[in-house]
Amino acid sequence: MTQRSALNRSLLALSGLVLLGGGLLILFAGLDLYRPHGLIPPTGWPLVTPDDVLIGAADRARWSSQGWWWWPAVIAALVLAAVLALWWLLAQLSRRRPGALSVGGTPPQEGVELRDRALSDAIASEAGVLPGVEHAAVRITGRPAHPRTHVRLTLTPEAAPGATLGALCEGPLSTARRSTGRPDTPTEVRLQVVRHKPHRVE
Numbered sequence: 001m002t003q004r005s006a007l008n009r010s011l012l013a014l015s016g017l018v019l020l021g022g023g024l025l026i027l028f029a030g031l032d033l034y035r036p037h038g039l040i041p042p043t044g045w046p047l048v049t050p051d052d053v054l055i056g057a058a059d060r061a062r063w064s065s066q067g068w069w070w071w072p073a074v075i076a077a078l079v080l081a082a083v084l085a086l087w088w089l090l091a092q093l094s095r096r097r098p099g100a101l102s103v104g105g106t107p108p109q110e111g112v113e114l115r116d117r118a119l120s121d122a123i124a125s126e127a128g129v130l131p132g133v134e135h136a137a138v139r140i141t142g143r144p145a146h147p148r149t150h151v152r153l154t155l156t157p158e159a160a161p162g163a164t165l166g167a168l169c170e171g172p173l174s175t176a177r178r179s180t181g182r183p184d185t186p187t188e189v190r191l192q193v194v195r196h197k198p199h200r201v202e
Contacts, residue, residue, distance in 0.1 A: 101140075101147060101180055116140040116147070119176060126172040127151065132159025134194045149173070149187040154194050161191050 028034055029047035041048055046055075055063075063070055101114045120138040127136035135154040142148040151173075155164060168189065177183050 101144060123172045123176050127153065127168055130164060130167050132156050132164050147185060149185055151187065151189045153191050155191055157193055165189060
């Protein structure tokens with residue numbers, strides 16, 4: 001799981017819990033479940049009975065006295081928040097991965113399809129055994145007709161980056177391009193050196 005995926009899932013889970021909790025509190029008040037069942041709402045929660053309102057007349061008058069700009073500013077902020085939430089949701093739903101790549105035919109239904117995850121796992125497995133490579137991670141993005149390969153290699157301190165990059169291009173990447181029949185697939189490679197603990201001198 002990438003850092004972006006973990007962050008998105010964490011934000012989705014947190015947002016879901018907040019919305020679920022708020023919805024249950026409002027539902028309990030609307031069904032008048034607090035008093036008959038002896039439930040205690042959170043401190044300061046204004047909705048306890050079906051007749052309660054979220055913002056009372058006194059609060060509306062007090063906030064209205066702030067000036068003519070107050071309520072338009074609140075409405076604009078809520079609209080902006082809704083637009084940002086909708087944009088974020090659409091960004092999560094949009095496919096950043098091709099899903100399947102056509103192999104041996106165009107359009108895909110005339111040939112064989114290869115799952116992008118299977119291809120990325122194969123490249124990562126072959127790249128992970130290259131000399132000087134501690135760990136390899138591969139991700140394929142883009143559309144099915146225009147995929148992009150992203151490779152991240154963690155090298156050992158003794159590795160030679162130039163030699164490792166050459167072995168990667170001539171080995172796993174070349175094999176993947178021949179297998180899919182896509183010799184011009186754009187590829188981005190990032191190299192980093194594994195961190196090692198400093199040696200203690202006595």
